[in-house]
Amino acid sequence: MASPCCQWKWNPVAQNELFARAFHTCSAVRDKLYIFGGVRSGEPKDTPLGDMVMFDPEQESVESVSEESGFRRSHHDCVLLGDRCLCVAGGWDGSRRVSSVFSYDTVAGEWAMWAEGPTNNPPVGLSSHTCTRITDYELRVIGREGGLRTQRRYSSVYTLRVNTNTKTYWYKEEASRTASRSGHSAVLLPSETKQGKKAGYSLYVFGGRESSNIDTAGEWSKEKIQVSAVPCPRLTEQLSRLVSTEGAARWAPKSLRHQSCAVVGPFVVVYGGETLTKSRDAVCNDLYIYDTRTSPSCWFHFPGSERQRKRVGHRICLLNDRLYLVGGFGADGKTPCSEICILDIL
Template identity: 85%
Template sequence: MASPRCQWTWNPVAQNDLFARAFHTCTAIRDKLYIYGGVKSGEPKEPPLGDMVLLDPEQELAQAVSVESGFRRSHHDGALLGDRWLCVAGGWDGTRRVSSVFSYDSVEGEWALWAEGPTNNPPVGLSSHTCTKISDYELRVIGREGGSRTQRRYASVYSLRVNPSTRTYWYKEEVSRTASRSGHSATLLPTDTKQGKKGGYSLYVFGGRDSAAIDIAGEWSKEKIHVSATPCPRLTEQLARLVATEGAARSAPKSLRHQSCAVIGPFLVVYGGETLTKSRDAVCNDLYIYDTRTSPRCWSHFPGSERQHKRVGHRICLLNDRLYLVGGFGADGKTPCPEICTLDIP
C-alpha cells in the first residue's frame, strides 16, 4: 500500500502577484475569496498592506477591489458578520499593535472605522491573536497582547461585542485565561460529550507555543451560538478516506505556530506553520487532521513531501467544497507565494 505521504497534494489554480503576501486574512464571501492586508516581506521596517484583493474561482478572476483602505494591518484577524461585513480586530499597523476595530462592506465596497462603546475595556494591543465568531454580535479574542516590548506569561481571553448597524464595539476581559500563545489557532467544535457535558460547542485553542496541549477557552449551548455548517460532502468523504489510510501517524501538531486551520464537516484540518524546535528549515508542509467522530478524538499526521508548498503566515479557506491555500511565506520564511492552490486527495 502507498505511503500516506503520497495520498494528498496541493494543485495550483491561480497565480498573481496580488496574492503574494503573508500574515493576512482570507474570507469566503458569496462564492469569492476576499484577501486583506498582510506583508510582502519579512523586513520589520516595511509597512503592512492595506488593500483588499478578490479571487473569483469560477471566473478565474483576480482583482484589487480596494487599492488602499486607509487601514494597514498584518498579524490581524477578523470574522464575517451577516454574510456581508468583514470585521477586522487588532493587528500590527506598522508602528504598534492595536486593538481597534473596523470593517469592509462587501456589498457597498466601503471601509469604516468603528467607535468604542461606553463600557469598552480594550487590550493594550493585539497581534498574532485569534478572533472567533460566536454570533453576529459577539466574537471571542485570544492571544498575544501588549505593547511592542511587553509580553505576558498567559493569554488573555476577551469577549468582543459588536454591532454592525451602529458600527460600535466593546471589549470585556473574561476571568478565564489560556497558556501564553502567539501565532496559534482557535476554532469552534462540538463539545466532547465523553467529558460528561451535553451538546453545545467549545472553543479549542492550540499551537503558538512549545506544546501539543489544547486549551478550552469557552463553552456555549447550541442556542447561544451561530454556527453555520458549510456543506462539503466531497471533501468530507476524501478526508474520511485519508484518515483511514493504513499506517497514518496518530500524532498531534506540537511546537507549531503561524499555521492555518479550517473545519471540514467533522474534521479540523491544519496545515503548515513553523516549528519552534528548529532554527533552520523551520517552515513546515505537514497536514494534520483532527477527527471528532472518534472517542477519544484523535489527530492524524500526514507529512508533506513537496518543498514548494511549505508555508508560514498563510491561510487555508473553505469555499464551495474546496479547500484553498492562500499566500504565506515559502520554505525560506521570507518570500511570499503568489500561488493559490486547492487540496487534492485522489
C-alpha cells in the first residue's frame, strides 16, 4: 500500500571554509570523509586545489591532513583501493587535461606519483569522467577524452589496471564505446536480463548529455568483481518508504550533468546537477531514485523545494548509514558551498 506522505530534506551538520569547493572528490574511509581537490570559483583560469581534508562526523571535527600535495586536480575521479589507498585518475591540473594516476595513503599520510606500465595506452586527457572500481587491480574509466581544443564525439571506455604495491598503472582502450558524455555518472549494479533475472554485474552510465538513456559499459561475472556491500538498513528503509509515496513521479533524469550519485542498498540515489535545457537558473536541487528491486528497474523523481540546496559539481557520499552532501557550487553556479549536509527522510 502506498504511503500517503513522505518528505525529504538536507540538514546541515557541519560548516567550514575547507569544504567550500566544487568538482572535487569525496571518499568514505574508515568512518571518515576524505575530500580532495576541486576549485573555489567558476573561473576557468583558476588553479585547482591540491589539499586533502578529513571530516570526522562522530567527533564533528575537520582537519586539513595535507595542505599541499604537489598534485592539483579538479574534474577528476577517485577510488578507494584496499581500504586505505585513495587512487586519483585524470582531471584538470590547471593547464591541461591529464590521464596520469597518483595516490594518497590514508594510514601513512603519504602521496605517491604512479609510473606508467610498459603497455600503457593512455587517453589524450580526461576531465568530468568516471572511474569505477571493479577490483583492487582493475578500474573502468569512461569519459569524453580530449586535449585542450578537441574532444571525441563519443565516450571512450578504458580498462585501467593498477598495482598498489609497485605504484604502476596502464590503460587499455576497450572496443566498446558509449554515447558522448561529460559530467555523467556510472554505477556498478547486478545485471538485468530480459527475463528479469540477475546474473553477474554491469556498469550502467547515465547523465552527461541531452538524453535519459542508460548505456552499459561493461559486464562481469560475480567471480570477476569485488563488490563491497555497505550495510545501510535505516537509509534503505527510508528510501523504500519514499518511493512508495502516493503520487511519486516515475521520471528519469534527462539532460542532466555534473550531478552526483551513490548506491544505497538496492537503490541508486542521484542529486543535483545542472540541466542542459536552460541557459539561466540551470542548477538543480532534485532527488532521483533508481529502484532495482523491480523488473524492469525504474526511476522516481522528487523535486526539491529549498533553493539554498541547489548544487552542481558537488558530491554525495554514503557513510555509516547516512548520505552526506559535500560542497559544490550553489544556485548561481559559481559560489562554493562551505557546508556538509545529511539526507533526512521524514
